[in-house]
Amino acid sequence: MYPVLFTLRLGSAGGFTVGTYGLFYAVGFLLALRLAVGYARRDGIETARVVDLGIVTLLAGFVGAKLTLYLLEPGVYLAHPMEMVRSLRSAGVFYGGFVLAALAALLYVRRHRLPVGAVADLTAPAVALGQGIGRLGCFMAGCCYGKACDLPWAVTFTDPEAYRLTGVVLGVPLHPTQLYHALADFLVLGVLVAMMRRRHVAGQVFWTYVLLHAVLRFTVEFYRGDAARGMWLGDRLSTSQLIAVPAALLAAAMLLRLRRPHAAPPAATRRN
Secondary structure (H helix, E strand, O other), X not given: OOOEEEEEEOHHHOEEEEEHHHHHHHHHHHHHHHHHHHHHHHHXXXXXXXXXXXXXXXXXXXXXXXXXXXXXXXHHHHHOXXXXXXXXXXXXXXXXXXXXXXXXXXXHHHXXXXXXXXXXXXXXXXXXXXXXXXXXXXXXXXXXXXXXXXXXXXXXXXXXXXXXXXXXXXXXXXXXXXXXXXXXXXXXXXXXHHHXXXXXXXXXXXXXXXXXXXXXXXXXXXXXXXXXXXXXXOOOEEHHHHHHHHHHHHHHHHHHHHOOOOOOOOOXXXXX
16 A cells, blocks of 8 residues: 655655654644534533644554554564654554553643543544544555455555555455544444434543444454454454453443433633
8 A cells, every 4th residue: 555655855854754554644733633622612611722632642542552562572572672653653552552541641631630521521422533534544554564464455565665654465355444444433433423412421422432432343353464463362352452341341330320310511612
């Protein structure tokens, strides 16, 4: 595909390469932040705090995703330190990033006395949107690639640069798992946007996101071909699948709890 979008030549100073994955990652973040700010403004939540929250979660998510990737394969990265540098231009382990980003977000929200449930709800559609766009970047770069298949929609990567950056198998038809992920994310986004249009119990949209993402992620993982994220139970389940199961159970339990009659509607703070 197109792991490198273009390279700017700077004369004797060399050049500056713009990676496709990085560009999609940035666009996804900006559009996600715009969506979250729109919901915050509608719900009377201070928008400046939401912008700051977005930056905090972006950084925490990036660090968490990469750290989890390194911890799953410590021998590889200790023996080949440059692999860490190479991995910065591709994806990490989503759930590692999600957990650290959620913890950082919770600390930020509590510190600034924002309504936890309402803020969690408005970030859920934003995360789904950012993920979907980011997965398109994955597809262009070749990371998060699938297993070999002979389906009509199989995709074959041929760019040596994609292999150098992500390790994607070249010259073999593969499941376009990046597009499976993107489609799942956009479907989840549609459900969450519909939920945000009507009154709901605070936290309901967020836990719906966690549940739907866990189910869809667990399913798509069976078609993934990159095993560097760790495999468990005799290589039957990936790390993401192992985490998705308790995540789905927790989300289902929280949604049942929120359906109780005494659950309160989402709160709001002063407008910006």
